[in-house]
Amino acid sequence: MAQLLQIHEPGESPIPHQDDAEMAVGIDLGTTNSVVAVSSEGQVEVLKDDDGQALVPSIVAYAPDGSAIVGELAKRLLLSRPDSVVSSIKRLMGRGAEDVKSLGGQMPFDIEPHHEGESQLVRLNIGGHALTPIEISADILRALKDRAEAHLGAKVEKAVITVPAYFDDAQRTATKDAARLAGLNVLRLVNEPTAAALAYGLDKSAEGLYAVFDLGGGTFDVSLLRMEKGVFQVLATGGDAALGGDDFDHAIANHFLEQRKAGLGETNLSAGEVKVALMTARMAKECLTTEDRGEWMLTAEDKQTKHALDRATFNDLIRADVKRTVKICHEVLTEAGFDPIDIKGVVLVGGSTRVPLVREAVSQYFGSEPLADIDPDQVVAVGAALQAEALTVGSDTLLLDVTPLSLGLETMGGLVEKVIPRNTPIPVAKAQEFTTFKDGQTAMAIHVVQGEREMVDQNRSLARFNLTGIPPMAAGAAHIRVTFQVDADGLLTVSAGEDTSGIEAKVEVKPSYGLSEEEMSTMLYDSMANAKGDMELRLLTEARVEAERAMLAVRAALQADCKLLSVREREAIGEQMDKLIDAIKGTDRDAINAAAEDLDKATRVFAEKRMDKGIRDALTGVAIDKLQSSVGDGENA
């Protein structure tokens, strides 16, 4: 069946490099902070700045000329120039404007109006620049790439990037697109809890059934893993891609603004002032992790107010959110058929697990003191770096992950038909058959959704496309097969075709919350003047890798069966191989492909001879086998 729709391009696969000395880094692209680390022979180094800071605040400030300032400096600008600074952008990856959380009726972001023909992906106005979350994340990734390059003194082009396990397809795609904009080839997207488990399993030799409780700035994940002898098998995962420390900040800021309203009456804050309120709330939250009480000042609309908060009130403000995390833990365990007592240990990940109420709730539910001996802010990057080394240098560790959310299709009446249920091991492929409901129907609208709810509109819409060119038949006679394929990155590809006619039907794809290939090319072009050169280089590298693969195969064949060839035949093949070697040395992609094609032609007769010999040998083998087995049967009888 022809591949008709691809939500993701196969060309997105990383460029294979001949130069194995090149380092691949591990990146934890977090809501609040990001971290880059590199592993060499199992020794991980978390890369720090000149001040010894490993955490890069995921905050970007934009200068009037559009240039980006990332990290600590941008964080400092947040209070003085809030309108041109953006934080917590991860919450909007692969999301629409309707997903942005307001605070006291005010948005912490200035949202650009939606234009006809654009995807529903939200666009922000930051200091007069219209930017998507993908571009802003790309700026953070670029800063991490720069840090790694400065540290290693070499170009860094390959990375393992972590994503929350509960990220849906649109969010994963957005992350991969951001990496592409930043000039990074993603070797693999790894789920954050899985990366943390890898770090624990390898560093602390943890074995058995473990839960990873990962509460970050904007996302919550819990994964249940079995770890043994280098195998990390995720059994079940759950979470909430919009629940994290940011919500604690929102709760505190809301509390402060309510107090303010009680004192000053109705207020009307700008997006910048809302950001300042959130920043203040965050300071209060961090302070209350170690202190019992504190006081904070809030300045907005030229009026200053004073706000006191103690630990008990803070706990009350966040109790509902914390309860929700425990409820999700319970659901994940139950679904996998386990009780808290079966869990050997709970690993804490993410800065928000420092909040005392969170730790209390976790140890109470699991009935054991949670593990936090690897810094919860850095453990994910450490795991990512280990996996980056494993993928490039090779290793025996095996990460087996699952789909976090069910994938399905819209059927009659707005219902969802699940094609791949959640917690299915990946990679996975499943097909579902549909038929036409009208006589002579030649097209079918296909709507791909992700989520657990029964109704389409309660789930996340991933893509819509039309399958056209179905030959006219009676209703119910067509066999339309829709195939879902999820790769090891957790990314979905959908293809559809009609079975009885085998006809190649056309498909239009409109990713609901992503960038179209066109938008992506424009951004690539805007961000790098040499974008076209990059594409050419990628294709050239792929051609070389493929040519070398073909050459190795021919060499292996010659070594095994060269006696099947005459001297002249052998020489002819050798000549083509020399030509291909020369072509690979050059930079002409077409010449490499042509030389590879010539080599293929030159070895065709050789291949036939080898097959003939193989079959002859096999027949002899069968005769002997039969003889042996009949003798064996005789003995057994």
Next chain:
Amino acid sequence: MLDVNTQLPETHLKPCWSCKGPSPATALFCHTCKAVQAPAPVDHFARLGMEPSFDVDVAALDRLYFDLQRQLHPDRFATKAPKEKALSQRQATALNDAYEVLKNPLMRADYLVHLLGIDVLPEGCNLVHDQSILMEAMEMREKLMMADTQDALNAIQRETKTEIDDVLSALSLAFAGGDIQGACRLTTRLKYLDKMMGEVRHSRARLMA
């Protein structure tokens, strides 16, 4: 050993996509050039190197699965040519598919019934034409609707669990004795009991909320 005719003989040859030479159709890697091959059209048991049987040692299944994934998982092919990456993904997908079915007793029973019973079973073997199974399912559902405490739900869960264990033992005997009709009937009953367990979980979640 059960007699299944969907396993390819090892002597069956096909050309390797990479070096074009002969390679056993069931080989994961070409014997000559070591390139990863497309997954062979074999049944789930053969995929994992097991004899077809309802009695599966789960620890042994896990070991076989991990060993194969260690060789075939796309993570092993991150720096390889695109064609090899694509084949590794297909291999790992086929392996996951087989593992999921064999690991789960209900799916395993259902799969084995179809594998063995293609010629034996009447059309629509999985439809309930057995009144007693239908009655049992209805009774259970009624009980579940009446259950409004965690204790009542726990009791139903225990009862269902015992029934499931009984059916699994009976299934093992039926398959071992070559009684495919009996195994088919037991599989249908297992499907109902499994559904029941799911509904108990749902009711429990509703009660907690």
